[in-house]
Amino acid sequence: SQQGEEDPQALSIQEGENATMNCSYKTSINNLQWYRQNSGRGLVHLILIRSNEREKHSGRLRVTLDTSKKSSSLLITASRAADTASYFCATGLIPGGSYIPTFGRGTSLIVHP
Amino acid sequence: SQTIHQWPATLVQPVGSPLSLECTVEGTSNPNLYWYRQAAGRGLQLLFYSVGIGQISSEVPQNLSASRPQDRQFILSSKKLLLSDSGFYLCACLGQLHGYTFGSGTRLTVV
Numbered sequence: 109s110q111q112g113e114e115d116p117q118a119l120s121i122q123e124g125e126n127a128t129m130n131c132s133y134k135t136s137i138n139n140l141q142w143y144r145q146n147s148g149r150g151l152v153h154l155i156l157i158r159s160n161e162r163e164k165h166s167g168r169l170r171v172t173l174d175t176s177k178k179s180s181s182l183l184i185t186a187s188r189a190a191d192t193a194s195y196f197c198a199t200g201l202i203p204g205g206s207y208i209p210t211f212g213r214g215t216s217l218i219v220h221p
Numbered sequence: 222s223q224t225i226h227q228w229p230a231t232l233v234q235p236v237g238s239p240l241s242l243e244c245t246v247e248g249t250s251n252p253n254l255y256w257y258r259q260a261a262g263r264g265l266q267l268l269f270y271s272v273g274i275g276q277i278s279s280e281v282p283q284n285l286s287a288s289r290p291q292d293r294q295f296i297l298s299s300k301k302l303l304l305s306d307s308g309f310y311l312c313a314c315l316g317q318l319h320g321y322t323f324g325s326g327t328r329l330t331v332v
Contacts, residue, residue, distance in 0.1 A: 208267065
């Protein structure tokens, strides 16, 4: 099964700076999703971008998708200490009608106040 | 929107003991349900998924099993836990817009 792989594995920035995380995947997709996970908690869905979209915004989040390069990026602008978390991308498959998301290992973001 | 209830939040079990983790979903019917395991500092490994009552697909051979006795109930079980079963277990539900809703997770420590 295909898998999203995030890059970098860890990112440390100062409050107010922008944070950029990347995700690469292997095969064709119909959409790509980004999630956030605070330490010891479940994942929270942030944003979904469809394969026919190139860019999507939600508040301080900006997601881009380049299907020719099989990659996506998540930009968090004007970061805050509360943005400290792990961020995952996920791609979905529809083999035989079942939708199976696969996740990468995540980017651990630390925002220093 | 759907809500997932997952319990317990933490669990410490001895090697060889049985396991039962329960996940229930509210706010939707006939959902696709998933069990994931996350090792410390690692990504999510898909363990099982279910597209309906009594329908279970296993992604990885392991010491665990899953059951779906009701439409909105998904159970992860083991007859005899191994040390390697320790981890953070997450239940998830597929949403209508193809995003996923996750439970708050169960941290299992096998000692």
